[in-house]
Amino acid sequence: MSVFGDAETVSLSVGEVFDLAVRVLTGAGLSLDHAQAVARALTAGERDECASHGLYRLPGCVMTIKSGKMSVDAEPVIEDVSPALVRADAGYAYSLLAFERAAPLLVEKAKKVGVAALVINNCFHFSALWPEIEHLTQQGVAALAMTPSHSWVAPAGGKRGLLGTNPLAFGWPRPGPNPYVFDFATSAIARGDMSLHDIAGKPIPEGWGVDSEGQPTTSARAALDGAMLTFGGHKGSALSTMIELMAGPLIGDLTSRESMAFDDGAKAAPMHGELILAFNPDLMGGANPQANADRAEALFAAFADQGARLPSQRRFEARECSLKHGVRVPKVLFDQIEALGY
Amino acid sequence: MSVFGDAETVSLSVGEVFDLAVRVLTGAGLSLDHAQAVARALTAGERDECASHGLYRLPGCVMTIKSGKMSVDAEPVIEDVSPALVRADAGYAYSLLAFERAAPLLVEKAKKVGVAALVINNCFHFSALWPEIEHLTQQGVAALAMTPSHSWVAPAGGKRGLLGTNPLAFGWPRPGPNPYVFDFATSAIARGDMSLHDIAGKPIPEGWGVDSEGQPTTSARAALDGAMLTFGGHKGSALSTMIELMAGPLIGDLTSRESMAFDDGAKAAPMHGELILAFNPDLMGGANPQANADRAEALFAAFADQGARLPSQRRFEARECSLKHGVRVPKVLFDQIEALGY
Structure with a gap:
C-alpha cells in the first residue's frame, strides 16, 4: 500500500x-x-x-x-393489481425497502405471464438502479428500470430545466455471476461534475449545458444558471421525456419539475415514483430458451472479438x-x- | 406553385x-x-x-x-400466450399485416392487466415504427417499440459492424388528433446519408463512423469500410445493445448480425423480430387518470413555454x-x- x-x-x-x-x-x-x-x-x-x-x-x-x-419507518404497502402489475406504495419513505419487498411478486408475475411491471409510488430516491436490475437478473429475468429526478435538464431546443437527469438501467441474465447491465443518466453529465468545473473555474465541453438564453456555453457557471442538457441531442432529449412520462404520469406519480417543487429548497432526495419492467426470456422467447441464451452470448462474445467492452x-x-x-x-x-x- | x-x-x-x-x-x-x-x-x-x-x-x-x-402471402399466426403476451408469427412475410392483425389483442390485454407485449417473429421489416405507435396511442395506451436491423454499427470501443441501426419509438396518448411520439434510429445517422456523403466526396462529422482500425474518421468511404457508430457514445451503444437483446434473443428471434447473414447479400429487407410494449395509464396510474393526463399535458406545455418543440x-x-x-x-x-x- x-x-x-x-x-x-x-x-x-x-x-x-x-x-x-x-x-x-x-x-x-x-x-x-x-x-x-x-x-x-x-x-x-x-x-x-x-x-x-x-x-x-x-x-x-x-x-x-x-x-x-421523509417517513423514517413507513411499511411499504404492496398491491397485487393484476397478473402483470404490482404496485408498492413507499409511503414517503426511501424506495429501496419497497423494491425489496415487491420484487419477489414482480418476478413471479413476469415468470408466469412473460412481462410484468412494478410501480413504486411516493418514494424518496437517491440510489443507482443497477443493484435492483442485478437482483432481478439473478432471478433469471431481463429488467428495465427508470425514474425521474429534479428538473435540472433542458429539453432539446430549450433553455430552462424541465427534465430530470432521468436514469435508465437495463439488465440481461447471463450464465456466471455477472449479468449484462447498464445504468446511465440521460443528462450529458452528472450535476456534481458541472459544479466541480465551476468551482475549479474550468470550461465545460460543448453539449453539457446552455446559458439562460438557451445558447450553447462552455462556462459551467452559465450552464448552472441556465440548464444542463441531455446526452445525444434531440434523441437523448426524447428518451428523457419518455422517462418523465413512463415513471411519472403513467404510474400516477410526479414529474421531475413537480418533485423539485415538492422539495421546495429542502435539498432532500427527489420524491417521486419508479417504474421497473421484468421480462421472462423463457416465455417470451418461444420454444428454445437455450438457443436464445446462446444467441445473446454470441453477441457478447462479438464485443470482445473486436476489443469492445461490455458496460459495467x-x-x-x-x-x-x-x-x-x-x-x-x-x-x-x-x-x-x-x-x-x- | x-x-x-x-x-x-x-x-x-x-x-x-x-x-x-x-x-x-x-x-x-x-x-x-x-x-x-x-x-x-x-x-x-x-x-x-x-x-x-x-x-x-x-x-x-x-x-x-x-x-x-420472402413469403408474399403468409397469413400471420396469432397466439394468445398469456394475459400479458401476444405472439404473431409473420411466417417470413412483411411485419405490417402481423402487427395489424395482432394489435387489437395487444390493446385488449394492456387495458386489462396494465402492461402487455406483442412479439412479432419471422418478419421482413423495413417500415418506420411511428405508424404502429400512433395506432396504439389512438386506442388510449402508451407504447414502446423496437427492432434490430442489419449489423452496420459498431459498439462503443469497437471497429466492426455488430449492432443494427436499431430504432426505438415511443408514444403517449394525448387529447386531440396527435400523440406525443418519437421514432429514432440509435445509429448516429442513417446509412443512406453516409453513402450520399461518400458519393459527393463530402467529409462526415466526427462521431458518425470509425475506420476499419476503429479510429474516428471524417471520411465517409473509410466509415463505410469500417463501421457506423451509435448516437450518444457509450450510452447510445448500450441502448442499441438493449434493443438487440430485447427484440432478438428475448423474443426468440435474430440479432442484426444473424439477420444480415440470413440476407446473404440478397439486399432484401432485414428479416428478424419486433417487440411492441403497450401500457395502460388508466390502470398503471392508480386512482386519478385525469390528474395524470393533466400532468403529462403540463409537461408538454412547458416545452412550448421555453420555445422547445415536441418530436414529430x-x-x-x-x-x-x-x-x-x-x-x-x-x-x-x-x-x-x-x-x-x-
Missing part, C-alpha cells in the same frame, strides 16, 4: 461498510429495515467503486432523514477485488461521516 | 399514393392483404413528408418481393397539409416506380 494511500484512505471490509452505514442511518432515526435496505445499496456502490453511489451519499441521506419530509466490466472487476481485499474510503469522507456523531 | 416544383414533382392525393402502392405491390406479386398493409405504411410516410419511409421505399419492396426470400411536430404539420392539398412526389421517383411496369 502506498504512503499516499495509507495517509489518505481508511481500509474497511465490505461488511464494515455495511455496519457503518446501518449505524449512521439508524442513529439518524431511520428504522432498522429501511436502514438495512439503504445500507445494502450504499455498500454495493462502495464495493463496486462507484464512489458517487457509495458512502459518499451517507451525509446526504442523513440530511434527507433530518429534513422532516470495471464495476465487476472492482467488486471482485473489494470482496477479497476490502475497500479504501477517503479519510476526509470517513471523518465527515464519523463527525455526524452516530 | 414554382416552375421548379411543376417541373420536378408529380402531384398526387393521399388516396392516389395508396392506390399506386397497392397496384405496384400486388403487381409484383404481394397478396392484397399484405399489399394494403404495406401501402398504408408507405402512404403514411409520404403523407407526413418522411420521404425515406414513403414511396421511395417501393422499389426496394419490389426487390424484396422478387428476392424469393414537423410531421404533423406536413400531414395536415398533405390531407388538404395532396403530396408532391419527385418526378424521377415517380418515373422509376412507373418503370417497374406494374
